[in-house]
Amino acid sequence: MDNWIIENAGLFDFSISEFSAALQIDWNYHSFQQLTIRNNYWNGIDIIYNDLTKKPAIRNSRFENNRRHGFKIRSPGMTIEDVIVSGNGNAGFRYNPRVSVSLQRDIITWLERREQPEMEANNVYVIPNRNITTLSVNPFAAVCNQRNPHITTVQQYYRSFRKESEPYVLGGTIWENEDLGAGRYTVIDDLNVVPGARLTISPGTVFEFSNGVGMLVQGEMIRADFQRTNEPITFTSGAFQIPKLPQIRLVDESDNQEVTAGRLEVYVNGQWGTICNRSWTQDLARLACNQLGLIMDSEYFENWRIFPSSGSLPIIMDNIRCEEREYDLTRCRHDGVTHNVASSCASTEVVGK
Secondary structure (H helix, E strand, C coil): EEEEEEECCEEEECCCCECCCCCCEECCCEEEEEEECCCCCCCCCEEEEEEECCCCCCEEEEEEEECCEEECCCCCEEEEEEEEEECCCCCCCEEEECCCCCHHHHHHHHHHHCHHHHHHHHHCCCCCCCCCCCCCCEEEEEECCCCCCEEEEEEHHCCCEEEECEEEEEEECCCEEEEEEECCEEEEEEECCCCCCEECCCCEEEEEEECCCCCCCEECCCEECCCCCCCCEEECCCCCCCCCCCEEECCCCCCCCCCCCCCCEEEEHHHHHHHCCCCCCCCHHHHHHHHHCCCHHHHHHHHHCCCCCCCCEEEEEEEEEEECCCCCHHEEECHHHHHHHHHCCCCCCCCEE
16 A cells, blocks of 8 residues: 555544544554655554554655654554654654453454445345344434434445545445545545455545544555556545534624634524523533534633623523433523523623633
């Protein structure tokens, strides 16, 4: 695998409040040449297991200006030659053999069941020999989107990753061998190359990932280099855009909504208003950030408690009580207008960042 560039990458794992590596390889049997991993949100590369029989290697590569470690590896058996590691926020190279139980189980699952995704896509299921009292086949699959949880049919979930009408827009599951010609592609949904499938990419291709979108390769991803060009294949992210949500927003002192810091306003029971900060917690702040498509740094949590401009809207939420799996702050139980929260909470005590 030659001439790859990965930058501005790293998905946020809400379950552990931590970014993933820009490139994570669960089972490494690759040989990389001229790999550049730079300016990413956490670790540049994280290699879990190395296949000693395949002699994996990284040569003539660069790991630069990543926020945490440039290069993290958890097992021996890899050759590293002529590699530049510089400007990373923590260690340039870190060896740590610790692998969590959940990650081990995840890796073993797809290693042992390489053909299962293709079979499930065609409604074919294999059940080992055992006594079965009741068997219920549900033709639906859940989509875990924290901002809009919903149920979708299997046929919708396992859709083609590219439409003929939009050849440069990608997103979905790749079930067979697919070729991508050189060009700039916008990735609007997670890409998944399943075991047994192959994605062949031409040199000069650029993948621009939308916010919160990533890529999982369980099959093969290779470079089509018939002409032996030095043009790289680049994985990067698009410019962040503030989402327009019907029930929650951030507003600054000039009532501008195109901001990532400001007064928090919510739409509840037919009106916009603010939130009293007396019972505001770090968990509520994290929920609001997630809903806005932002990420809360707990180090600056106190910034959420007092914002200099209270605005002209009334305070309509206080004493918010959210369940563990809530995804919409405005749907949580709370004291509202009927509890006359505005009279017991000063106008300067509104939630803001």
